[in-house]
Amino acid sequence: MRICEAYFLPETLGEATALLKEHQGDARIIAGGTDLLIDLKTKRKKARSLVDLSKVEGLGEIHFAQEAVSLGAMVTHTQVSRSEPIRRRIPVLSEACSSVGSPQVRNMGTLAGNVVNAMPAADGASALVALHAVAKIVDWEKQERILPIRDLYRGVGNSSIDSTREILREVQFSIPKPPFGSAFLRLSRRRALSLPILNVAVLVRLDP
Template sequence: MKWEEYLVPSSLEEALAILKEHQGQARVIAGGTDLIIQLKKKEVTARCLVDITNLDELKGIELEDDFIRIGACVTHQELASSSLIREKAAVLAEGASQVGSPQIRNMGTVGGNIVNAQPAADTVVPLMALEAEVEVVSSDGIRREPLGGLCVGPGQCTVDATAEILTAVRFRALGPNQGSAFARLAKRKALSLPILNTAVVVTLNDGGDTFQEVRLAVGPVAPTPFRARKAEEALRGAAVEAQAIAAALELAAQEAQPRTNPVRGSEEYRREMVKVLLRRSIERAVQAARGS
């Protein structure tokens, strides 16, 4: 059944009140670029849609102290073209610029990308490398938690879109000696789901020749985007040189759990490409860190 009501609340309180009143029959809609397709295919049903894109609290990209706060309804286009994001979180601008097509990027939002919980979401993989946390509001109050725990399976997010609203995402802006980069493997340059996405954030020592910290986020080679923690650990304190990186990336390939897939390729190919894309991302992130 198609939705019978389309409501556009003008405050967060009003939006939450509508959700509560409908007791699970109303659902939050942001850009709608994924949700409308799911509704058309009846993979998701709702009696009422609550459009949150007019809420001022959910707009804007701001630098607060050393943290960047992005409203959940910021679009991929806004992320990709934001000078603040390009400068202080390049990995996220690069990921956002790869989503779908210009038309999709003009409507789709970062909050929607998170709640839709696809295992390779182009903004979620970068946000995991940035160690982002999210802010979720319900009529019971506000909760903040790491983004990493939100996606629990393909399409499954712990944010309940019939009762809660993801309002913002927040992470520490990259500083001196830090650099980041995103890489994507897909069949075409546009309108193509990723075969593999990698997002890397590196922190180098003052000399620029040793890794202080490396964060490696990868999708979709497991049910959810994940951090290659063993490889990260292996690179901590390691020299910035090809042999150490190659050894660590062997660990990352073992941490990935790809399955042979007719669209995304064989298990062996995908495991190999985890190493290739991460290596390229690390190299670009190191360059960025040395130039920062």
């Protein structure tokens, strides 16, 4: 089954935004594709062309700088869950990403895609909201905006990021300073490989 007419692999963010502008709403960004490909096959979403971010330099990297963390658009759930600094200093995010789907889905699926897809079952996005994370977004006119993750959701499956004209290039948040406590809990019918009924991520900062 053919789901698109053209597939592009840009090597820079500028090339990616230029492709979106060239196709004027007929192209759509794809990162891990674990949700988008299903949506295209079931016709929940449409795209004549796909712009794949996997070759764009730097988008698959995790950066620590000045007590903040930046996660590129192609950083996967597996990368986050296996990052020793994140496991040690930001356990709520590590726990959330470890809970996502199967190993195959964690290896392919991206945290940024989890946000853009805007589904209530998004484990990683729940933790990002608890961390007061922000999304850095660039559009096809190369205009940038920064929005709190919590403000991106308009409804189930409806994000304020338009992936036919915008790219969520990076997620950023401050590393919690001790003393603090955090937890991620997931309620589902089975312990694994099922969508959650409820996700809860909590971060509590304590006065020293």
